Amino acid sequence: MRRPLVVIVLPLVGMFVLGGCAVGKLLGGMAQNAEYQKEIEVHPVYSGLENKTVAVIVDVDLVTLYQYPDVAVTLAANIARRVQANVPGITVLAPSRVSQWQFRTPQWNAMQYSEIAERLNVDRVVHVDIYEYRLHPPGNQWIWDGVCAANIGIIERDGYDPDNYVDRFNISVAFPDMTGVTRENATAGGVQTALWTLFTRETAWLFFTHLEPKHPKYYNGRIKEGRYDG
Structure with missing residues (x-):
C-alpha cells in the first residue's frame, strides 16, 4: 500500500529539485503580484473642509450644458x-438647494467669490469649473473618447482674501483607457457613468485621507466605498 504514495511523492520532489528555476519564477511572480495589489494611504491635499459648512457648485458652459444637461447637477450631487x-465634521449644503439657487441667480x-459664499451661507465653496467635457473625439461620433476636465477652486468665506481662491487644483479624467472603442463595444450611458465616477472620485480625494493602489495600472481589487473604487 505504500508504493503508490512513493510514486506520487517522488515526481513532486523531482519537480522541486530539478525545476528550481521554475519554482523561483513562480515565487517571484507571486511576490510581484502581491506588490501590484498593495495600497497606500494618501492624505488630503486640502483639509480645510473639516468641521465646516460647504457648498459644491459646478459651472459648465452653455454649449456643453445643452449637449449634456445632467452633467452639472449629477457631478455636484456625487461630489457632495x-x-x-468622508470628511470629518463636514456639513454639506443639499445639492438641490445649490442648483435651485443657481437657477434663480x-x-x-x-x-465676487465672497458674495457666492455669503449668498449660500456656507464657510467653504468647492467651485468646479468644467472646461472640457466630451464623449467622442472632435468630429467622430463613432468612437468613444470621453474626457471630463475642470479647475477646482476653494473659496474660504472667513479667509484672508475671500474674493480669491485659497487653493486651486486641476482634475482631468478620461474613459475608456484604450483607443478604438466604438459604439458596438459600449454605450453613451456607460461611458458617461464611468466619467462621472472617475471625476467624482478624483475630486473628492482632494479633501480626505484615503487609500489608493500603489500600482493602479496593475491593481485588480476594490477598496471600500470612500476609499478606492476604481
Missing part, C-alpha cells in the same frame, strides 16, 4: 455625497 461621507458666476 462623497465628501459628506443666472449671473451667479459673475459675482
Whole structure:
C-alpha cells in the first residue's frame, strides 16, 4: 500500500529539485503580484473642509450644458455625497438647494467669490469649473473618447482674501483607457457613468485621507466605498 504514495511523492520532489528555476519564477511572480495589489494611504491635499459648512457648485458652459444637461447637477450631487461621507465634521449644503439657487441667480458666476459664499451661507465653496467635457473625439461620433476636465477652486468665506481662491487644483479624467472603442463595444450611458465616477472620485480625494493602489495600472481589487473604487 505504500508504493503508490512513493510514486506520487517522488515526481513532486523531482519537480522541486530539478525545476528550481521554475519554482523561483513562480515565487517571484507571486511576490510581484502581491506588490501590484498593495495600497497606500494618501492624505488630503486640502483639509480645510473639516468641521465646516460647504457648498459644491459646478459651472459648465452653455454649449456643453445643452449637449449634456445632467452633467452639472449629477457631478455636484456625487461630489457632495462623497465628501459628506468622508470628511470629518463636514456639513454639506443639499445639492438641490445649490442648483435651485443657481437657477434663480443666472449671473451667479459673475459675482465676487465672497458674495457666492455669503449668498449660500456656507464657510467653504468647492467651485468646479468644467472646461472640457466630451464623449467622442472632435468630429467622430463613432468612437468613444470621453474626457471630463475642470479647475477646482476653494473659496474660504472667513479667509484672508475671500474674493480669491485659497487653493486651486486641476482634475482631468478620461474613459475608456484604450483607443478604438466604438459604439458596438459600449454605450453613451456607460461611458458617461464611468466619467462621472472617475471625476467624482478624483475630486473628492482632494479633501480626505484615503487609500489608493500603489500600482493602479496593475491593481485588480476594490477598496471600500470612500476609499478606492476604481
